[in-house]
Amino acid sequence: MRRMLRSAAAAAAITLTAVSCGSGGTAEPTILQVFAAASLQEPFEELGEQFEAEHEDVAVEFTFAGSSTLVEQIQQGAPADVFASADEKNMDKLAEAGLEAAEPVDFASNTLMIAVPAGNPAGITDLASLTGGVNLVVCAPEVPCGAATTTVQEAAGLELSPVSEEQSVTDVLNKVTSGEADAGLVYVTDVAKAGDAAEGIEFPESQEAVNTYPITTVDGSTNPELGQEFVDLVTGEEGQQVLAEHGFGGA
Amino acid sequence: MRTLPRWILLPAGLGALFVILPLIAMAARVEWSGFWGLLTSESSLAALRLSVQTSLTSAAACAVLGVPMALLLARSDARGMALMRSLVLIPLVLPPVVGGIALLYTVGRQGLLGRHLEVLGIHIAFSTTAVVIAQTFVALPFLVLSLEGALRTAGTRYEEAAASLGARPSRVLTRVTLPLVLPALMSGLVLSFARALGEFGATITFAGSLQGTTRTLPLEIYLQRESDPEAAVALSFVLMLVAIVVIALAHRRRSP
Amino acid sequence: MSLVLRAAVAERDVELDLEVAPGETLALVGPNGAGKSTALSLIAGALRPSSGSVELDGRVLADARTWVPPHDRRVTTLSQDPVLFPHLTALGNVMFPLLARGAPRREARRRAHAHLAELGLSALAARRPSQLSGGQAQRVAIARALAAEPRLLLLDEPMAALDVDVAPALREQLRGFLAERTAIVVTHDLLDALALADRIAVLEGGRGVGIGPTAEVLTRPRSPFAARFAGLNLVAGRWDGAQVRLEDGSSLSALCEESPGTQVLAAFRPAAVHLVEEGGLRRTVRALAPRGDLVRAVTEDLAADLPPQEVARRHLVPGSAVRLAVAGEDVTAYEA
Numbered sequence: 001m002r003r004m005l006r007s008a009a010a011a012a013a014i015t016l017t018a019v020s021c022g023s024g025g026t027a028e029p030t031i032l033q034v035f036a037a038a039s040l041q042e043p044f045e046e047l048g049e050q051f052e053a054e055h056e057d058v059a060v061e062f063t064f065a066g067s068s069t070l071v072e073q074i075q076q077g078a079p080a081d082v083f084a085s086a087d088e089k090n091m092d093k094l095a096e097a098g099l100e101a102a103e104p105v106d107f108a109s110n111t112l113m114i115a116v117p118a119g120n121p122a123g124i125t126d127l128a129s130l131t132g133g134v135n136l137v138v139c140a141p142e143v144p145c146g147a148a149t150t151t152v153q154e155a156a157g158l159e160l161s162p163v164s165e166e167q168s169v170t171d172v173l174n175k176v177t178s179g180e181a182d183a184g185l186v187y188v189t190d191v192a193k194a195g196d197a198a199e200g201i202e203f204p205e206s207q208e209a210v211n212t213y214p215i216t217t218v219d220g221s222t223n224p225e226l227g228q229e230f231v232d233l234v235t236g237e238e239g240q241q242v243l244a245e246h247g248f249g250g251a
Numbered sequence: 252m253r254t255l256p257r258w259i260l261l262p263a264g265l266g267a268l269f270v271i272l273p274l275i276a277m278a279a280r281v282e283w284s285g286f287w288g289l290l291t292s293e294s295s296l297a298a299l300r301l302s303v304q305t306s307l308t309s310a311a312a313c314a315v316l317g318v319p320m321a322l323l324l325a326r327s328d329a330r331g332m333a334l335m336r337s338l339v340l341i342p343l344v345l346p347p348v349v350g351g352i353a354l355l356y357t358v359g360r361q362g363l364l365g366r367h368l369e370v371l372g373i374h375i376a377f378s379t380t381a382v383v384i385a386q387t388f389v390a391l392p393f394l395v396l397s398l399e400g401a402l403r404t405a406g407t408r409y410e411e412a413a414a415s416l417g418a419r420p421s422r423v424l425t426r427v428t429l430p431l432v433l434p435a436l437m438s439g440l441v442l443s444f445a446r447a448l449g450e451f452g453a454t455i456t457f458a459g460s461l462q463g464t465t466r467t468l469p470l471e472i473y474l475q476r477e478s479d480p481e482a483a484v485a486l487s488f489v490l491m492l493v494a495i496v497v498i499a500l501a502h503r504r505r506s507p
Numbered sequence: 508m509s510l511v512l513r514a515a516v517a518e519r520d521v522e523l524d525l526e527v528a529p530g531e532t533l534a535l536v537g538p539n540g541a542g543k544s545t546a547l548s549l550i551a552g553a554l555r556p557s558s559g560s561v562e563l564d565g566r567v568l569a570d571a572r573t574w575v576p577p578h579d580r581r582v583t584t585l586s587q588d589p590v591l592f593p594h595l596t597a598l599g600n601v602m603f604p605l606l607a608r609g610a611p612r613r614e615a616r617r618r619a620h621a622h623l624a625e626l627g628l629s630a631l632a633a634r635r636p637s638q639l640s641g642g643q644a645q646r647v648a649i650a651r652a653l654a655a656e657p658r659l660l661l662l663d664e665p666m667a668a669l670d671v672d673v674a675p676a677l678r679e680q681l682r683g684f685l686a687e688r689t690a691i692v693v694t695h696d697l698l699d700a701l702a703l704a705d706r707i708a709v710l711e712g713g714r715g716v717g718i719g720p721t722a723e724v725l726t727r728p729r730s731p732f733a734a735r736f737a738g739l740n741l742v743a744g745r746w747d748g749a750q751v752r753l754e755d756g757s758s759l760s761a762l763c764e765e766s767p768g769t770q771v772l773a774a775f776r777p778a779a780v781h782l783v784e785e786g787g788l789r790r791t792v793r794a795l796a797p798r799g800d801l802v803r804a805v806t807e808d809l810a811a812d813l814p815p816q817e818v819a820r821r822h823l824v825p826g827s828a829v830r831l832a833v834a835g836e837d838v839t840a841y842e843a
Contacts, residue, residue: 068477135360135377140460142478163377164459165466167474175459179361180376412590414577415551416604416655423578426603430594 029059032226033079035070036062037086037213039110039169039189043246044084044234051233058226066168067144074099074218081227084215084234086110087144091214101224104214106251107235108243110187111210112148114201115176115194122182127156127203130183137172137181140165145172148209149185155208173198187211192247212251274491281488282481289485297463298471299489302448305379305467309386309447310394310440316387317394317443318436322428324395325402336399343392347452350388354457358384381458382465386447393446394439401435402428438501445497449490509689510659514549514559514569521545521713527659532690534704534721536736541710543693547661550691551584552577564658578607583657587667589648591636597623597647598632604655622650626680642673646680653684660685662692666699678702697736701725709733727841728774739774740809743843746771751840757788760835771840777803779837780811782821787830792823804829 032051036044041064048060063070063080067090074080075097084107085091091104116124122134130136138160139146146165153160163181166172173190175181177197191200215234217227233239240250282289289295324336342350358365358375365375375381409431413423429436451469458465460474468490475483510527521542527533535543548554549561552568552575560570563582568575583604591600601622605615623629626646636644645665652660665681666674682702685692692703700707700721707724709717709732717729728734734741742759744751748767750758761773778801790806797803801812804823811831813823823829 066477137377137459140474140477142474162461163464164461166460167455167470167477171455171460174456178355178359180355180359180459408588408590409592411553411577412584413592413603413607415582415584416607416651417578417581417583418603418607419578420576422607427592431592433594 029057030223030226032058032060032081032223032230034060034062034082034084034230035074035078035080035218036064036082036084037067037070038064039086039187040064040084040108040213042193043239043242043248046242047230047233047239050238051230055226055229060230068093071097079222080218081221081223082215082230083218084213086213087211088214089144091216094216094218099219101217101219101221102228102231104216105231105235106212107215107239108213108251109210109249110189110213110247111206111249112145112152112185112203113188113191113206114203115173115184115186115191115198116182116201117176117179118197118199120199120201121179124183124201126201127152127158127205130160131158135180135182136160136162137164137166137175137184138162139169139172139185140167143168144211145169145185145187148211151209152185152203152205156203156205187247188249189247210249213248277484277487277491280484282485285481286485286488289479289482290489292482294462294466294471294475295482295486298466298468298486301379301382301463301466302468305382305386306444306447308383309390310444312383312387313391313394313443313447314436314440317391317439318398318429320391321395321398321402322424325399326407339395340392342389343396347389347450348456351385351453351456351458354381354385354388354453359457377459377461377465379464382454382467385453385457386450389450389453390443390446393442394436397435397439397442398432401432405431441497441501445494445501448493448497509564510550510691511560511562512546512550514556514561516545516549516554517557519545519713523549523710523713524715525708525718527689527691529689530687531705532685532688532692532703534700534707535691535693535710536695536700536707536733537710537716538732540712541732542713543710544663545713546710547584547663547691547693550580550659551582551661552580581656581658582661583652583655583659584661584663585648585652585665586663587665589636589644591639591644591647591651593636595636596632597628597634597636597639600636600647601651601654604651608655619650619654622654623647625653626650640673642669642677645669645677649677649681649684658689660688660690662690662694662703664694664696665692666694666696697725697738700736707733709736726774727772727839729772729843734774737774739776740780742773742808744771744773744840745769746840751838753788759788759833759838759840761838761840762836763840765840765842770843772843773838773840775833775838776812777810778812779833780809780813780831781833782811782813782817783830783832785830787832789828789830792825792827792829794825795823806831 034044044062048062051060052058067085067087070083071090071093074083074094083094094100114124124130138149141147141150164175169186169190172184173186173194176184177194188200191198215231217224217231221227320339324332356362358368360369360376368375409427410423413427449469454467455470460466460470468486472483472486475486508526509529512523512525515522523542523546525546535546537543545554549556555574556569561568563580567573568580592603595603598619601619602615605618620632623632626649628646628650631639631643639647666678669677678699685703692699694700704721706719707721708715709724709730711730711732717724717733724733725737728737728739728741731741742753744753746763746765746767746769751761751771751773752758759773763771765771790809792804792806794805795802798812802815802818804811804813809831
């Protein structure tokens with residue numbers, strides 16, 4: 001909603017400028033387009049507000065979606081100034097397309113965690129307790145969180161038999177919070193997002209599949225300096241603090 | 252045709268293109284060299300098999316539940332029938348995701364019925380049954396509507412004649428009413444089969460996604476998009492072919 | 508009695524009292540809305556009486572407590588539309604009531620063939636209804652109705668939809684079938700009543716207004732509708748021993764066996780009416796229409812069938828004033 005209002009305001013501003021072209025003098029906000037992985041929505045919106053507070057006449061506009069979708073959109077010519085990916089694979093895709101304006105910087109990490117419904121009705125304690133007669137839901141191996149799941153499973157030497165392999169981490173979390181599943185493997189940040197509806201259980205094997213988030217400015221950006229300033233904010237002390245509050249690990 | 256103004260050809264033609272062009276565009280993107288391999292991969296075959304199996308079951312379930320509903324809606328003048336008709340239409344206008352959520356709260360583990368089923372040892376969540384339930388939910392109105400329309404068109408005079416010749420109500424139903432609306436019943440079944448085959452939203456929300464158990468063709472296509480877009484296109488193409496065959500069947504049935 | 512219908516349907520303002528003897532055919536005639544369809548619905552079981560009862564062969568079909576569903580009444584309806592089941596052959600249609608009554612397939616097939624043969628339809632046994640002409644379809648419908656072996660056959664304008672060149676033969680066949688069967692035939696056609704009915708009941712405004720043997724009702728009609736149905740003019744008056752005195756002061760010679768002073772009805776054929784210069788009944792022509800080799804002049808209440816030459820000579824047009832006369836031996840007067 002906030003984003004929509006902001007875009008509406010920006011659009012209105014542009015219209016105004018167009019109308020009052022001859023008279024001159026009305027300040028027109030510069031728009032910074034940030035394409036970011038869906039899991040970054042909450043910390044990035046906070047940082048966006050900070051950024052706008054520090055930069056007069058700048059409006060930050062976010063597009064949150066799956067990293068692969070975002071890369072595809074940028075390749076198709078979507079006007080992105082900054083791209084923050086949830087994994088290195090998709091950042092590499094951007095590089096292959098020659099669209100990176102700078103060397104990507106890792107700014108956050110995320111690890112898997114066992115999510116259980118509030119009260120942990122199935123009494124899950126660790127990864128091993130997910131194997132016997134538990135309604136376990138994980139991500140499908142085709143998507144990044146599923147790849148991570150496969151890695152930790154192999155590291156633990158376990159054969160998990162999930163009842164469902166979901167499309168996205170959100171789908172996994174929903175199955176847990178609605179009580180359909182006894183447990184699910186999701187990211188630490190997702191458990192934080194779920195609030196009271198889910199509880200998180202850490203397990204040591206999660207360190208085998210640490211997901212690193214890289215960020216970079218995009219080639220062809222109309223505001224390369226501004227983009228770099230946003231990257232600096234994210235990688236800087238302030239950014240790291242906000243990310244940590246939402247459960248992200250350091251890079 | 253002669254009474255129509257010529258200019259309507261333009262919007263009508265654009266409309267036709269609007270429907271046909273995406274299909275052509277998709278067909279053009281199919282990688283024909285690897286097509287067969289993509290189709291016959293283990294996961295594709297499993298999804299195809301599951302889809303056909305669950306859709307057939309759903310179509311049968313639609314017949315079992317939908318035929319009596321259509322009969323009541325078409326023939327009963329009891330109060331509340333108008334309301335019933337509107338209610339039956341709901342799955343048709345509901346976004347499938349919403350249908351999935353509603354089903355979750357009905358037969359899910361903590362749902363209205365699911366709670367009690369769990370006690371009886373019946374687990375619906377994450378099972379193929381859940382897929383069939385989701386598909387039946389969205390496909391039922393297609394059968395009910397097409398059959399109810401046909402029953403109204405057929406009228407009651409044949410049924411009255413049959414009763415006057417001494418046939419009991421069950422005999423009238425099986426020997427007169429149903430044979431008379433057989434073409435509509437068949438096209439209704441075909442349509443509900445097709446709707447079940449294409450079901451995505453309610454299934455992904457409610458049934459889960461596991462190869463061979465709950466991952467139907469549309470779910471497989473959506474998942475393959477993440478890692479192997481070419482396989483997704485190939486499977487989409489197959490689904491499109493099935494849709495074309497189904498529509499041809501339904502149309503042939505309707506206008507013999 | 509076979510059928511005893513003594514029932515009312517309040518919301519249609521219909522109150523009927525009819526009886527049909529075993530083996531008898533009763534014709535129900537009356538203008539539209541007179542209650543004919545209501546009578547059939549009550550008997551067939553499409554309608555519940557609000558009071559009274561319907562009994563057939565001593566069994567109550569419907570009253571305040573009893574309701575026998577249509578399929579269990581042994582009452583079969585034959586309407587102007589044959590309503591043959593389109594998904595069955597002619598033979599299949601005729602087998603339908605036999606199978607419904609529990610006959611084994613082989614037996615049903617044999618008897619259905621016999622019924623078709625009776626109506627001269629053997630060659631058409633394998634045809635679908637869509638491959639039959641209107642007359643053929645109606646004959647299959649008759650065979651099917653007979654195969655149901657109803658205790659009471661209801662015929663609802665059975666000939667109304669047929670071509671004029673098909674109807675007479677079918678009427679003749681039907682007359683044979685109805686000879687020993689109990690039936691009610693609703694018709695607008697005088698020929699149907701003449702050929703098929705033993706008695707005629709005239710309904711008007713939801714009530715019976717006259718019932719009697721066919722010849723009686725057709726020669727001595729008791730209501731304007733019955734007179735019209737029989738093709739007769741009807742006037743009311745008082746018999747003074749020599750003439751019928753009408754209310755407007757005019758009078759008619761008539762054959763009458765009633766005692767003087769009796770209120771009577773006088774009936775006479777339109778063809779017996781001629782025009783006179785003096786006296787007679789003064790009327791105004793409302794409409795003229797051809798009728799065979801005559802011209803029918805319709806006045807306020809009477810019809811006169813006149814030779815065209817007469818109409819031309821007098822320059823009759825709608826609006827012309829005429830004096831109508833009829834010879835005494837052509838008028839039948841009887842107690843009202």
